[in-house]
Amino acid sequence: MHAEHTDNPEAREPAGGGAATATVGQTYRDRATAALADVPRVPGAKKPDPILVADNVVRRFGGLTAVDVEHVEIQRNAITALIGPNGAGKTTLFNLLTGFDTPDEGAWTFDGDPVSKLAAHKVARKGMVRTFQLTKALSRLTVLENMRLGAQDQRGERLLPALLPFLWRSQEAEISTRAQELLARFKLDRKQEDFAGSLSGGQRKLLEMARALMSDPTMVMLDEPMAGVNPALTQSLLGHVKDLREQGMTVLFVEHDMDMVRDISDWVIVMAQGQIVSEGPPDAVMADPAVIDAYLGGHHDESIGEDDPLEQPGGVHYQHTDRPEDHPGTAGTTRTEDPRA
Numbered sequence: 001m002h003a004e005h006t007d008n009p010e011a012r013e014p015a016g017g018g019a020a021t022a023t024v025g026q027t028y029r030d031r032a033t034a035a036l037a038d039v040p041r042v043p044g045a046k047k048p049d050p051i052l053v054a055d056n057v058v059r060r061f062g063g064l065t066a067v068d069v070e071h072v073e074i075q076r077n078a079i080t081a082l083i084g085p086n087g088a089g090k091t092t093l094f095n096l097l098t099g100f101d102t103p104d105e106g107a108w109t110f111d112g113d114p115v116s117k118l119a120a121h122k123v124a125r126k127g128m129v130r131t132f133q134l135t136k137a138l139s140r141l142t143v144l145e146n147m148r149l150g151a152q153d154q155r156g157e158r159l160l161p162a163l164l165p166f167l168w169r170s171q172e173a174e175i176s177t178r179a180q181e182l183l184a185r186f187k188l189d190r191k192q193e194d195f196a197g198s199l200s201g202g203q204r205k206l207l208e209m210a211r212a213l214m215s216d217p218t219m220v221m222l223d224e225p226m227a228g229v230n231p232a233l234t235q236s237l238l239g240h241v242k243d244l245r246e247q248g249m250t251v252l253f254v255e256h257d258m259d260m261v262r263d264i265s266d267w268v269i270v271m272a273q274g275q276i277v278s279e280g281p282p283d284a285v286m287a288d289p290a291v292i293d294a295y296l297g298g299h300h301d302e303s304i305g306e307d308d309p310l311e312q313p314g315g316v317h318y319q320h321t322d323r324p325e326d327h328p329g330t331a332g333t334t335r336t337e338d339p340r341a
C-alpha cells in the first residue's frame, strides 16, 4: 500500500469548505472518509457536500438504453471511482456529464450551477474537466503543444484579447509558465519538445492529467488513468491522483484496475446496464452481492466456493476488453481481474 500524505492539511482547506472537520495529522483521505461515513450505502445516496448532482439522466442509442441514472451525487474534495463491467455505461455517463454527448433526458448541476445544456468547453470553463486520450492527431504534436491546447479556453480566442495584442501576449506568457510548472511537476519537462506520440503509456497518462490541469479545474474526471501504465510509473500516477485531492480538487475516475480503485478511492459507484447498482466505500462495495452479480452477469461459477467467491484465488473474475494492443506498455493477454484482489 502507499503512504498517504500528511503534510499539514490545515494549511489548505478543501475548496468549498469541505464537510469534514480537520484535525492535526489527519490525511485528506481521513477527511473524505469522515465526510462520507454516514452516507447510506445505497444507489443514488445523498452526500453531505456534493459538487455534482444529476437527476434522471438517460441516453439511448437506438433501442439500447446505455445510461439510465435516476440520481447521483459526487462528494466534493473526495476521490470517487466509477466502476462496472464492460458496456455498463460508464464512459457514456462521463461523456454526458462533461458535455461531450447530449442526453435524451436529464439534468445536473455542477457547484450549484446547471450545466447539462452546456457544450464541453463551457463545462470545462466552469471547472469540470476530463482527460481525453492521446489521439493520433495529438500524438503528432509536441508535449508542450498538447499542454497549450489544454489552456485553450483561457486564451484569447475571444474578440477583445485578439484586438489587443499586449493582452494576448501576456496571456501566452502565463500559459507557457503554467505549462512548464505542470510539466516539471509531472516530470515531463525534459520531454516538452518531444512528440507526444513518442511517450510511454504511463507518460501519456501523466500528460493527459497535466493537460487537464492547465485550465485550473475544481473537478477532474479521469478516464481509465491506469490503462497502459507499466508498474514503474504506477506509484507516481497514483501519487498524482491523490495530490489532486490534497489540492482541494474533486476526482471522479473510471477504472478497471481494482487495486487502484481500492487504493485511492474514498467512495465507489458501481454501474451495470446503465444504472447505478451499488455505492459505498471500496471494501463494502466490493463485498456487495449486487456488485458480484453485476460482474458475473448473475452467474456464479459453480467451481468456486459459495462462502466468499471473490476471495478464491484465481476464482471469480470479471473480464473486460482491455486488449494489450490498445495499451502499449502492458504485457499479457486479455485481462481477467478479481474485483477484490
Ligand SMILES: Nc1ncnc2c1ncn2[C@@H]1O[C@H](COP(=O)(O)OP(=O)(O)OP(=O)(O)O)[C@@H](O)[C@H]1O
Pocket: 061, 064, 066, 084, 085, 086, 087, 088, 089, 090, 091, 092, 093, 320, 321
Ligand atoms: N456511440 C454509440 N453508438 C451506439 N452504441 C453505443 C455508443 N456508445 C456506447 N454505446 C453502447 O452503450 C453501452 C454503454 O457503453 P459504454 O462505453 O458507456 O460502457 P462502459 O461502461 O464505458 O464500458 P467499457 O468499460 O467497456 O469502456 C454499450 O452497450 C455500448 O455498446
